[in-house]
Amino acid sequence: MKKSGRKEKRKNDNIYAIENVYEECKKILKKSKLVKHVEKIKLETPKERINADLAIPCFSLSKKPIELALKLAEFFNKYKGKRLIKKAEAIGPYLNLQINYENFAKNVIEDVIKMQEYYGARNEGGGKIVIIDYSSPNVAKPMSIAHLRSTIIGQSLYNILTFLGYRCIGDNHLGDIGTQFGKLIVAYKLWGNKDRVEKEPIKELMNLYVRFHRESNERLEELARDYSKKMEEGDEEALAIWKWIVDLSKKEFNKIYEMLRIKFDLELGESFYLSMTKEVIEDAIRKGIAKESENALVIEFEDMPSLLIQRSDKGSLYQTRDLATIKYRKKRFDFYKCLYVVGSEQKLYFKQLFKAAEMLGYIKKDECVHVDFGLMRLKEGKLSTREGRVILLEDLIKNAIELSKSLIKEAKNEEEKDEIAKKVGIGAIIFNDLKEDRIKDVVFDWEKALSMEGDSCPYVQYACVRAKSIIEKYGREISAKGLKFKNLEEEEKLLIRRIADFPKIILIAANSYKPHYIAQYLLDVADAFNKFYEKHKVIGSEKEKERVAIVKAAYITLKVGLKLLNIELPEKM
Structure with missing residues (x-):
């Protein structure tokens, strides 16, 4: 089990090189007295065809933005205290700024070489607790590609938020209870073979479950309901079979988690909260928010369908267990945020769930967040879904x-x-x-995913391995001391600027719960590194020390970025 909240080396003042540039800009803007509310000004990155590193749009700053841009450019260029800004130029309603790369490059390289594997880290979270509910497959069913997105998005968010000083708790909220277990127990008792189940647990249990539905009749359904009730009442035989099935399933899931390097801090499962559902019902009645409807209990909302919290037969419901889970998590951990990494098709349900939890007094607004995502499918061809069969995650991994x-x-x-x-x-x-915005549907295309060109992981990994080989060839200690970044080439400037953006990109990914910002950024860094390497000699050049330091900074940045996405770097390729 992975420990949370371990102490890590982080930049205490939270200021990196690019942020020093922003601070200098704002300082000069204040000195100019031409702009109000300087702290609200946003600095943009202009398009590559424009000869500038930063741009300030003046539309919202003045009724005469073109005139303001001209005045600001004049003030910037005359200002004597500039260290990181070299030149300002007004282009229409924009104030375009060029960075002083001689000073800026030194600051960037110093940051990276000093921080090493913690480059980009900061204590943004201050130890605040974030629970992340991810993966969460149903017991006795195979993990398919549908489970992949929750699993890897959740793990990457865990890594990113931990890197920013939050104390993350990863919870694999297994679906280990429900009406399907009554059916499974009946099927096992009628047709099951213990040795076969233990040899291939998921396959055999699925076969039993399918057979139950194929041969289903009123007698079988009644037996299944009886066993479900027996489990809830604590029947020893029913619970022993159930526990055996759960343990076998966990072993199978762990094989996949080990391959993907997925780890959790908690794995209590839905069953853990079963005994707490009575309290939820009592809380809802006491607060006067439980309404009777056809002998069942519901919580009603003004702008959404009502949420059923108790069936007419008083049986357990997953939504009541989910409310009990929120209550338990808040009481035990007093979390700052609780993230549910679950598909977009559950959007309405989570709105209902979180609103009900607020009405019950378990949480405040926005303490629970649904981190939703689109579907995943495979492109037509090998391992495609054309045949209508479930694509097992284990098969996908082995094939890759x-x-x-x-x-x-x-x-x-x-x-x-x-x-x-x-x-x-x-x-x-x-x-x-x-690499895709999690909201979008994802198509898995083998050819593109494994390409050494373009927007793929091998492309980023290869750039990183290439940088590492240059460092090894250099064979000496790489330090930022005494480096002089005069007359930098355009490819060097671009790569340094890309490296400098990393701390900002991590923050954006964390605040939006969208790891694709880091993945897309890594493609940009790899591209900038390749352009630099193809055009400029490193070992044996006149600027050898400076260029090796740039390569080292690129290597660290790529490696850290891949690690945040939970991707390993091969030694060779």
């Missing part, structure tokens, strides 16, 4: 590893090749998902 072997050129032996292929293949699966 096998296909990755064709990309590897530098392995010494088959064992090393297998290890590299594992990192490349699994990285490709993760990156293919995380």
Whole structure:
């Protein structure tokens, strides 16, 4: 089990090189006395064709934005205290700024080399607790590609928020209770074979479940209801079979979690909260928000359908267990946020759930967040869903590893090749998902995901491996001391600017709960690094020390970014 909240080296003052540039800009703007509310001004990154590093749009600052931009440019250029801003220019209603790269580059490289694997980290969270509910498959059912998105989005958010000083608690809220268990117990008792189930648990349990539905009749349904009730009443035989099924399922799930390097701090499951549902019903009645409807209890809302919290037969409901879960989590952990990484199709349900939890007094508004995402499907072809069958996650992972072997050129032996292929293949699966805005549906295309060109994980990994080989070839300690970044080439400037943006990108990803900002950023850094490397000699050049330091900074940035996305870096490719 992974420990949360461990102490890490973080930049205490939370100011990185690019933020020093912003601070200098705002300081000069204040000195000009031409602009009110300087703290609200947003600095933008202009399009690449414009000869500027930063831009301030003046539309919202004055009724005469063109005139204001001209006055500000004049003030900036005359101001003597500039260190990081080299030049200002008014282009229409925009104030365009050029960075003084001689000073700025030194600051960026110093930041990265000083912070190493903590570059971009900060104590933004201050130890505040964030619970992340992710993966959460149903027991006795196979993990399919539908479970992949929750699992890897959740783990990456865990990594990102921990990096920013939050104390994260990952909870695999297993679906280990419900009417399906009564059916499964009946099916096992009638047709099950213990040895076969223990040999291939998920496959055999699914076969039993399917057979129950195929042969279903009123007698079987009644037996299933009886066993469900027996479980809730604590019947020893029913609970023993149930626990056996849960334990077997967990072992199978853990094989996949191990392959994907997914870890959790809690794995209590829905069943843990079963005994607490009575309290939820009592709370709802006491607060006067439970309404009777056809002998059942519901919570009504002004702008949404009502939420059923107790059936007419007084049986347990998953929504009541979910309310009990929120109450327990808040009481035990006093969380700052509780994130539910669940598909967009559950959007209405989570609105109802969180509103009900607020009405019950368990949480305040916005303490629980539904981190929703679109569907995932495979492109037509091998392992496609055309046949209508469930695509097992384990099959997807194994196939990705096998296909990755064709990309590897530098392995010494088959064992090393297998290890590299594992990192490349699994990285490709993760990156293919995380490079897209989570709200969008994702298509898994083997050819694109495993391509060495363009927007793929192997492209980023290869840039990182290439940078590492340059550092190893240099073979000496790399320090920021005494470096002089005079007359930088355009490719050097672009790469330094990209590296400088990393702390800001991490914050954006964390605040929006969208890891794709980091994935897209890594593609930009890899692209900038490749352009720099293809055009400029590093080892043996006149600027060897400076260029090696830039390569080192790029390597650290790419490696840290991949780690935040839960992707391993192969030693070779």
